[in-house]
Amino acid sequence: MKREIKSKIGMKMLGVAAFIATILVSSSCNKDFVNKLPDSFKNDTLGVSDGSRRVLYLILDGVKGSVVESLGPKNISLITKRSMYSYxxxxxxxxxxxxxxxxxxxMLTGVDYTKHQVQADDFSGFDNQKTPTIFSRLKVEKNNLRTVSFASATGLNNALAKDATEKKDLTNDAAVKDAVISELSTQDPSLxxxxxxxxxxxxxxxxSENNAAYTAAIGKLDDYIGEIMTALQARKTYNGENWLVIIxxxxxGGVSGGEPGSNIYDDESRNTFVSFYNPKFTAANYAKPNVEALPYAGVGPRFASNNGSTNGLANLNSNTSIGNFGVSGAYTLMFKIRNDDDGDYYPMFVGKRNPGSTDVGPAGWSFLMGGGEFQVDWTGSPRPGGGINHADGVWHTMGFTIYHSGNSRRLNLFSDGVLRSTSDITNRNADNNFPLRIGTxxxxxxxxxxxxxxxxxxxLSDDEMIKYMRKEFGSDNPYFENAIGFWPGNESSGNKMYDHSGKGNHFxxxxxxxxxNFMDISPNISPNISQSAFVAVPNNVDIxxxxxxxxxxxxxxxxxxxxxxYNPTINLPKD
Structure with a gap:
């Protein structure tokens, strides 16, 4: 029989619910903690030597996790059988x-660029006093330890390993491998x-895996890892030591990028392979969550009317000029809507017009329902349709752009990321003194x-409209400064729907x-991805x-x- 110490986080992300649960129990950043493993835990059960904690840390430049997973290198694959790891x-x-x-x-300080300030190849901006490396902290915390750094890259040791007991700059990977093997065979390193x-x-x-030179180089590194692991296990004191091997x-690979709000997992320059190995660990694969299946969640006002009573309206009484688009100029309007009732024919739900009339009349505009499909009325007929049946309890996106094309002024109508129609609104003035309104x-x-x-x-251009109407608007949107008004509708109480553009025009x-409250998965919306989605897998600051x-x-x-x-699951013999 074996005793198990269960991991604080799951071995595999299995959908949205598991992902959310994982985040709740594994987010222990910046908390004081003590070691979670028994002090007596060693590489075997003979009880020889001192069971001292030691770390072998192999850094592989430019090795994408997705390529490692595709190639399945022999030695790395063996290591994952006793590792917490992630592709x-x-x-x-x-x-x-x-x-x-x-x-x-x-990787050597545990903080990112916002704190250590290093981007340039010369490590300018780095201050080892403000953000000490692991070599510096170990020198203070346990000054009797031997710490060693071997590097094939110029400048790394001089900048980051000043406080290592020994450091060597070597000309190539083969020389680094040989130095590691020699150190393991003849010396007593703790790090x-x-x-x-x-x-x-x-x-x-x-x-990519299509680059033969690149995959061959990863294969060569795998061979080196095999030689190094053989040398590690050949140490005379190995059975009494307690090694954590980090790869x-x-x-x-590639150029880093990604606009605000984008999916970091799509940025291949950030994709890494990482494993934490010990022969007593149970394998745990940390896979990225399916961010495309994250729900659109939150709280917001419900605009309802029924049987002669109105249970929800919002009027922009503070500034009745907002929503007047005149006969010149370019504009964009967009919003998200969930219709929980197919309702009646032709009620407006967003617009600026006489609230006492079904028809828009000579002035005014509105989005209105029409037999399940929605329409836009701009000073009367024609009323272009939105092309979708939105009375289905699913979140949809709607909006229009107004722009000049030659001598004409046009309105392009969009829904769910599709351009549905384009109309000529030249000299059709929809301005009025009624407040912009949500609800009927x-x-x-x-x-x-x-x-x-x-x-x-x-x-917005058609492509931009299709792109941005899916997303939640906010200060990270490149057009935020162009906002005449921005009303997220995140209120859960009160009498105002607040303008977050900074203009102060509240509904x-x-x-x-x-x-x-709502939590819905919609094919029409790409909700903001919480940072918690990106700490669901090991990051280099964790090391x-x-x-x-x-x-x-x-x-x-x-x-x-x-x-x-990351707390491993380990198996120990019964006492």
Whole structure:
């Protein structure tokens, strides 16, 4: 019989629910903690030697996790059978520009660029007093330890390994491998760090499995790892020692990028392979969550009317000029809507017109329902249709752009990321003194949620409209400064729907407004991806936290580390 110490996080992400649960239990950044493993835990059960905690840390430049998974190198595959590991690891869960120097600094300090300030190859901006490396902290915390750094990259040792007991700059990966084997065979290291650059150099600009030189270089690194593991296990004192073997990419391949709100997992320069190995660990694969299946979740006002009573309206009484688009100029309007009732024919739900009339009349415009499909009325007929049946309880996106084309002024109508129609509105002035309104009056039956309403003083291109109407608008949108008004509709109480553009034009809710919580998966919306989605897998800032924990060093909050601890599942013989 064996005793198990269960992991704090699951072995595999299995859908949205498992992902959310995992985040709740594994986010232990910047918390004080003690080592979670028994002090007596060694590489075997003979009880010889001192069971001292030791770390072998192999840094592989430019090795993408997705390529490692595809290739399945022999020795790395064997190591994963006794590792916490990920092919979806991230060099950086922020959107910092990635460089080799910056990545190494993150891996050896436990903080990212926002703290260590390193991006340039010369490590300019780095201050070892403000963000000490693991070599420096171990020198203070346990000054009797032998710490070693072997590097094939110029400058790494001089900048980051000043406090190592021994450091060597070597000409190539083979020399680094030989130095590691010699150190393991003849010396007594407690921390041995080795950096390899061969895969990055072989890749050129192609970090894919189709690049034979790149995959061959990864294969060569795998051979080196096999030789190093053989040397480690051949140590005369190995049976009484307690080794954590870390293998991690410094970064993936290609140029880092990604606009705010984008999916970091799509940035291949951040894709890393990482594993934490010990012969007593049970395998745990940390896979990225399916961010495309994350729900659109939140709270917002419900605009409803039924049987002669209105339970929800919002009027922009503070500034009745908003929503007047005149006969010149370019504009964009877009919002998200969930219709929970097919309702009556032709009630408006967003617009600026006489609330006492079904027809828009000579002035005014509105989005209105029409037999399940919606329409837009711009000073009367024609009323172009939105092309979808939106009375289905699913979130949809709607909007229009107004722009000049030659001598004409046009309105393009969009829904769910599709251009549905284009209309000529030249000299059709829809201006009036009625307030911009969300919801309809008591004569109709409606039941809708409206959120993320924004009006811009510029016309997005068709491609931009299709792209941005899916997303949640906010300060990270490149057109945020163009917002005439922005009303997220995140209120859960009160009498105002607040303008987040900074202009201060708030909607007034009717006194009977109600609020609804929702958590829906919609094919029409790409909700903002919480940062928690990107710390669901090991990040390079986590590695120093793992090392300190392994070395029985509690991490105080004052260190300001940005990583978290992954508690392994281990099997021990029954006492």
């Amino acid at each position: 979806d690891g991230l060099a950086d869960f922020q959107r910092n520009n990635l460089t080799d120097a910056g990545a190494w600094t993150t 041995l760090v080795a950096q390899f650059k061969g895969a990055k150099e072989a890749a050129g600009s192609d970090y 991690a990419s410094n970064k993936g 009056d008591a004569r109709f039956n409606t039941n809708i949620l409206v959120k993320d309403l924004v009006i811009l003083n510029t016309a 007034d809710f009717s006194s009977t407004i109600q609020f609804a 120093p936290v793992m090392i300190y924990n392994w070395m029985n060093i509690s991490v105080p909050k004052t260190w300001g580390l940005m990583g978290k601890f």
